[in-house]
Amino acid sequence: MRISELSRRSDVAVPTIKFYLREGLLPDGVLTSATQAQYDEAHVARLRLIRALVGPGGLSLAAVRQVIAAIEDPPAATHDLLGAALAAVAGQQPVRDHTQVHALLERWGWHADLEDCTRHDDLAAALAGLDDAGFEPPPGVLDAYAEHVTAIARREIEAVPTDSVATTVRYVVLGTVLLEPVMLALRRLAHQELSARRFRSAAP
């Protein structure tokens, strides 16, 4: 198909497609003349993936590039998969003080990679944000998060397909990035539902 049809099929504007081509996020099409190229279903799928990652996934183009690289060139060892997925989506943050994070992980019995502190920066940054804003979570809320997030993660990890490395990587990387907005949207809707039950019933 030509670029105009590719644009229509993927719902991505032609100038944006050209930008992704220049940036190497989308493979070149097959040239049919000096100014025209043909694209195929793989291009449609790739554009939809990029759209999902930069839209609901909220990733920067640099992170999209890393996600695509992780999917195309998966690491050899299965237990490195999560590392690749996490590295692809982790921000470039300064290394922070992890004292509070480590105390929490010890309390919950989470022992994986306690020595590899770079992976704890996201949580350290999030907890520092609470502190900066003068917001203290009520007692037990962080423990409840850990308990229920673990239950969710257990379901997800059990469901990871292991028939081929490529399938596993694709699943882990996309699951990490694309289910985050689902979880956030559900939390907001659950708040709304429970808030309506609590506060409306108390209204005069």
Added chain:
Amino acid sequence: MRISELSRRSDVAVPTIKFYLREGLLPDGVLTSATQAQYDEAHVARLRLIRALVGPGGLSLAAVRQVIAAIEDPPAATHDLLGAALAAVAGQQPVRDHTQVHALLERWGWHADLEDCTRHDDLAAALAGLDDAGFEPPPGVLDAYAEHVTAIARREIEAVPTDSVATTVRYVVLGTVLLEPVMLALRRLAHQELSARRFRSAAP
């Protein structure tokens, strides 16, 4: 204190502070000469709040403005609080097809505001992202999300302080925005923990 000390105390650069002043996100200090102003602890607290919202909270300046407005000028009715919080952090997205969202909410017995579709756009967008990327969550994963996110939300809603409207609004708005990065960071760490247990034990 002068702007240089305000910068040191809040860990926000002087040019950034001047930008927030021009944008009205930070109230003016008290002028002590034509070119100097004095700032107080309220300015330090506001700057730390803005830093937390634009950093781990990941909000745009426009959303920060709405969060601050919601905290400073809370809605009169308690059951509107969540609405104000959600409106402050919701993106400006086009209205999507909510058929799938409504089917899920019915299945879970979440009935609040089924008629007010604007609040379902985030979930609809997140589910559309899965679809775009060709990623289908395994059976039961969305239900597990709903179950455990509800348990988390219940703990949070029970903990909302109701001693004054201002306290309630501050709590709900900041809790909505600032606990999201905590939950995401915990999910990634839980994945890492469980993945290590599953895949490392299976390694030769």
